[in-house]
Amino acid sequence: MAAQTQYEELARQLSAIGAVKREMGRILPQDCPPASAGVLTLLDRHGEMRMSYLAELLAIDMSVTSRHVAHIAERGWIERKPDPADKRSRLLRLTPSGKELLTELSERYTQTLARYLDDWTDSDVGNLIELLARLRTSFGDCRTRAHHDSTTRTPAG
Amino acid sequence: MAAQTQYEELARQLSAIGAVKREMGRILPQDCPPASAGVLTLLDRHGEMRMSYLAELLAIDMSVTSRHVAHIAERGWIERKPDPADKRSRLLRLTPSGKELLTELSERYTQTLARYLDDWTDSDVGNLIELLARLRTSFGDCRTRAHHDSTTRTPAG
DNA sequence: TATTGTTATACTCTATAACTATA
């Protein structure tokens, strides 16, 4: 358990980290907004999957996932095949073109972070990665356990 | 200097941390979106300030800052006084109503984090805070040093 | 001429609800 002032400070840091995320988004190629890059990265790591599982990995609603997937499918970066086991489902898979784009994305991310984080040690970066991953785990699947009463917000963004 | 795979993983974690930010946003009171909470927190910590300085602290464009400030001013949480030293400027300051709201926000943030992070030690939370703060520092003022060539995006979100 | 702040417009991201097709 941590002190109250620590929780307040963590909330503040999380609120402010958006500036870093926006800067990372600025280095992406035309036609590839940050959300598209996120989808492509997950498909690369986890392989072929269904929409519903992708939405779960992204921790966003499937309606939003559907739009992101449509965007990258229209550009030929993924293909959507019917699922032989369930005709309601579609299986998503990277195309060669999508894999090429991922290589480009990886280079840009790496170059940018190497530039900004030039005085960070391997261990520093590793610690941050580990703590961010643990933070996400601690929050679990936020969407499903969300509580909606009259005094709290259900924001769109 | 860190390895390339670490940079890729860090980019991935930063992309995914949005889920945590959204969950934190869900616990805010009606009428107080996350951006408003961020403005109020900064005014509380740094005291009376001008629009331009607030925009710098938020690391967002002043046009956006202006909208956020208008939102919280309309609700009586801050007051905007003319700056006697520069008639173009307006000085922003929390009202008693705004300070009351901040107390409520602090309680909600603390309760939420205490619940999700119940197995985190004081040291864990401290490390994460420190690394996030350092990350923001390493990125510096992202907006002013942004480079805009034909192959990169200038996203709105 | 440069700077402070506001407003108009556009784009990204997300959520809810209504809908179709299939299980």
Next chain:
DNA sequence: TATAGTTATAGAGTATAACAATA
């Protein structure tokens, strides 16, 4: 009846550009 996915609509956040007032 329930689930997978799509589409329509709305709201939040941000950036660029044009503008008014002042330095």
